[in-house]
Amino acid sequence: MKTYKELKEEVLHKPRRVLFDNDGGDVAIQCKEATAQELLSKRTVQLVGSGVDTLIYTTRSSGFGQFTHNTINGQLFGVTADRYENNIAHKLVAQGTDCLEIVLNFCHANNLELFWGMRMNDTHDASNQPGPIACFYNNKIKSEHPERLLKNRAKNQKYGAWSAVDYAIEDIREYAYRFVEEICDNYDIDGIELDFFRHPVFFTTTAEGYPATQEECYMMTELMVRIKEYIIRKSVERQRAILFAIKVPDSLDYAKTIGLDLKAWLEKGLPDIIITGGYFKMNDHPYSVLLANEYDVKYIASLDENRIADEKARADRDSVKCYRARAQTAFSAGADGVFLFNYNANDLRGYSGDNSSVTRDMADPEKMKTKDKDYFVSIRGMGVAAGRNYPYTEFLNIPVLNPAIPAKADEQGNVIVYIMIGEDVKGNGGKADLCIRWKERPLNAKVFVNGFETVYKNDEGIYSLYEIDPDYLVTGRNDIKVSFMVDARLEDMKISVRYS
Structure with missing residues (x-):
């Protein structure tokens, strides 16, 4: 029987040039009928031949503990109000399957990796619109236990949405562990990806405007240790490694300020892959490259969509020329791959439809070198996470020029x-x-x-x-x-x- 280290070495170094996060909206929003064909047609079949190596399949996890896969430890996302009127998650479960099983089988049949993705503290249930309100009250983990939340709808805090859970509460950390455990037990996934950018406030301390305490950092590190230990155990049991990826801020100091002791995680050998960047960036790619090299992990550069308010500036940054430039900059700095987030089906069809596909370009950086590109001073400017993130100005080491600044x-x-x-x-x-x-x-x-x-x-x-x-x-x-x-x-x- 092979050790975990041997199993990990067999898969960690395979090429992962392009990772695509489908963002979980297919099953919850886009489908007109509850069939595998309909589900796959929205954001999955387009991946074949597109240059994408790995799909991050996020089964909603919005808010915390609410999923579109069949779950016992969490809660099935059965909301059909407002924008979720076409949600088919519960219908697929009633048929004896679920979205994760369908997409996983398709990926493996088409030589694509699948990592299951979980948003660590998503707060799309915080607004006063009908859909988010329904999401919140459907989620018993939150609605029946207000003491688990940072605040309440009537009283907000400085940073983070009121509906975020507080990871200082042991129940929340236990839930997060059980969610990962259940996936490892029930699905033949290739990896786990924990997204700490959705949304990056985890403790009441930082929500009130103070750095996370050392005790809070220990709490989150202990959770990460437990998760990695189970990943190792399950990998050895099935004799195929489950890789462990995390999406985190690109600053050790900022990450620790919000309760994520990334340096300790790396020193303990917890993540196999770090994906840095999200709503905002604080450093150029060499920062993360050096970090990954020091701790012998893979570095994936997150190329999140820009949210520049100026229409013309936003359109320029959304262009194929700009995405080529962003990917080329990451690869030339030493990134092992790039991560595409928040793309819808129309985007993906456009990118995979012909030889000018940006994902195909990204999959072959040598060919991409001689294609037209637009390199900007800044892509996101001073980005802000939904619900307001803890300030990062003091950790910022890159220019933020754009029409808003x-x-x-x-x-x-x-x-x-x-x-x-x-x-x-x-x-x-x-x-x-x-x-x-x-x-x-x-x-x-x-x-x-x-x-x-x-x-x-x-x-x-x-x-x-x-x-x-x-x-x-x-x-x-x-x-x-x-x-x-x-x-x-x-x-x-x-x-x-x-x-x-």
């Missing part, structure tokens, strides 16, 4: 930012422009890329273009200084790399 010249008349680039533009035969979106373009502006002055070329759409000699660009960090002595406002910036 424009830049004005400092006392020396300069705006200084940088853009990460994931390729050798000159070596690959590409051309590049620095594209600046001004409120009003100053005629006397001087623009420097890595210390070399660039020349204004023309205006194109919302941008002023400055041609960059590819000799000036480097793979990695490219420093940009824009000098102007008038009261102008710089709203956005990207480097466009073109091969066509």
Whole structure:
């Protein structure tokens, strides 16, 4: 009989270039009839041949303890109010199956991995809309035990939604353990993924505006140890490893501030895969790459959808060119893969429909190097988690330029930012422009890329273009200084790399 270490080595190092989280909305929202074919048609069949290696299948877990798979330890999500009028989870269970079993069988039949995903403290049940209200009252773990919650509907706190559970309560930690245990016992999954970004407030302490205590960190670490121990036990029993992935903030200090002692988890060898990033980012990819290398785990870069308010800026960041650039930057920094989150069926069909599929591009970074890309200073700006997260400004180490946070010249008349680039533009035969979106373009502006002055070329759409000699660009960090002595406002910036 093989040891867990031997079993893990057999699967941990296989290529996982693209991981796709289907976000759980297929079974709960999109289906018109309760059949396997209908369920699979929404967000799953499109994965075949798309370049995706691994599906993270989140069986809702919204709110805590409420699932769309057949569960005894949790509660079946049977809500049909409002946006959930097409929920078929309970109908599939009545047929003797469930969404997880259907999707798992499909994935394995089509050479796709499946990780079961659980949101650790989802609060989509906190608003006063009919659907969320129904979600809350359907969930007896919460509705019949208000003492388990951070607050109540009438009284909120500084950070986190009122309906979040408090992990300082032993019952909550026990539930979380039992949910994972049940999945390991009943489904032939390839991995477990715990999503600590949905939503990242876990203790009353941080909800009230204070850092989590060391005792609270110990509580969460103890839970993680128990989960890993069971994963090991079950892996050896079935003689095939269950990998353990976590989606967490990309800062050790911030993570510990909210009660997640990620460093201790890594030192104890708990996660096999770390997925960093979510509603917000605090560091560039090399931070997470170095962390993963130090503790011999895999690093997956989360490319969450942008939520920039400005319509034009958001559309630019949603483009295939921008997603290529984001993935290329992650891979060139040393990421083992990228993680796509919050995509609907229309997006996925568009990406997998032809040879320009962005997921196919991501699956082959060498080919992607010579495809057009748009590299932005910032993708999400100062993102905020639903329900308000504990502040992260003091942990922020990257620029956040976007139309909602424009830049004005400092006392020396300069705006200084940088853009990460994931390729050798000159070596690959590409051309590049620095594209600046001004409120009003100053005629006397001087623009420097890595210390070399660039020349204004023309205006194109919302941008002023400055041609960059590819000799000036480097793979990695490219420093940009824009000098102007008038009261102008710089709203956005990207480097466009073109091969066509």
